[in-house]
Amino acid sequence: MMKPSALKKGDIVGVVSPASPPKEQQLKKGIAYLESLGLQVQVGKSVYEKNGYLAGTDEQRAGDINAFFATPNVKGIICACGGYGTARMADLLDYELIKDNPKIFWGYSDITFLHTAISQKTGLITFHGPMLSSDIGKDDVKEQTKQSFQQLFTPQPTYYTDQITSLQIIEQGEVSGQLIGGNLTLLASSLGTEFEVDTKGKILFIEDIEEEPYSIDRMMTQLKLAGKFEDAAGIMLCDFHKCEPLKKENSLSLEEALLQPLKGLKKPIMKGFLIGHCSPQIAVPVGAYATMSTYERMVELEAGVKVD
Template sequence: MGVKPQRLRIGDTVGIIAPASPPNQENLQRSFAFLEELGLKVRLGKHVYDQYGYLAGKDKDRLADLHTMFMDSEVKAVICAGGGYGTGRIASQIDYQMIKNHPKIFWGYSDITFLHTAIRQQTGLITFHGPMLASDIGKADADPLSKEYFKQLFELTSIQYPNEVSELEVLIDGKASGEITGGNLSLLASTIGTAFEIDTKGKLLLIEDINEEPRSIDRMLNQLHMAGKLTDAAGLIIGDFNNCVPERELSLELDEVISHYTHLANKPALKGFKFGHCSPHISIPLGVQAEMDTSEKQLIIDSGVR
């Protein structure tokens, strides 16, 4: 069983870090009002506004902000400002024993997938795959439903995927249960062969991505397939693949690629979840038990907090 972090209470302080690319500063500022509406206080990492090429500061500084927030006893949750590139660069330098000793809510997605995987597999800590402050919540047109799912951090309630939000499609029939793992496909593929290689054995594997042509999705799914990650999984949860369209005349369609690999895996598979680079973006805990039933087109996920 994973380690559930302590739930939030009104008046708690949350720490904001930028472990990937520089966040949009205007959106980030706007997101603070949302956190304050939830009754939370905001504490910014020292290097949140740093820029170093496509990175939000040098590796040692982004790492320092992550460590500082986990060590700060007043900070009850660590929320990522945005994604982009670069979290994999700091993964091997993280003090995982310190995180294990100071478990708390950790929230983000996209490039943060590398940290979700590394932190959970090294410490057992349940983390949260959800929309980020600058890239989602702070946008002027942020979806109210995306914001609504932050409330799971305050409550001990399971999540049932709201089927009215999107039409789910059955790719492979069946029931499956296990811990949820996964996230952004590009980042999952980049863990293969490292000390943080994604473990999918007996788990429900979530995949999503953005701005990748079907040929790139094919390459990454083939890598996961050849590494045994698809057949090891108990079931497949296909999230949003935003703008993953061909840029050349000769191409397979995305649906054809996904169908090919789900049938090779031959595990229960549902497609169409609003998990990922989409609006609304339904946030869920990773590392908790979940049950999927394709006949009911249903996904039920345990609470991620205690």
């Protein structure tokens, strides 16, 4: 895996909307936060475009990402928000360009499809973390969420321990491997495509939002039947925000929907991580080498950036 260079004060970062259009006022607050870190901000051409539920056409959204990867003085690319649309333009990204110009790429939710695609095609470590409009620009954003950006400036390991949240052990064990994953819906939608998530020997983390247990069950079963849980070295069950039954009178619980497809796996599984659509939210480097130990109730992640 390739590590992007760490940010320094004065560096330029680009802001993109690869999926849905952001809330303008919240995005401006998010940009102001980046500026408070000493960064200069350039906004992509299509960020404020509106094409139904998309921030412009597929070509426009992909064009912004390609343009920032091609611009030498842009050192990082931060997503404004998620929503829907990244899978539509994943085949329009220039992966050779990205591989030849590695730099920070940051976002989550629908951005999971791009994390997976970039990882598969280039080997670049990317970052699953809070976004400018949907997280940082909110009035009630937690300081711990903001602090996630500090890992972009200083290469140091990230430790997720039982002291951050109470972690529940599902299956005991200790393993090491690359961290891969993100939003369950997007991981499931990658199956059968050229960007299909590869979990072999890796630690898989999953999260989601506003999906009822039957929908979680369907996608977990899909990953199970595709061999993704069997291939994985370990599994981290993260935040599943508002994923309780709402419409169905008779329903499995969220926990049943998550755990039944994992039954019988003899590998470490823990749940309870504040990664995903939650507040506060802990950012993690996707593709970085990780060690997961249920005995120590901890996941250790190597630094996702390097110093030139």
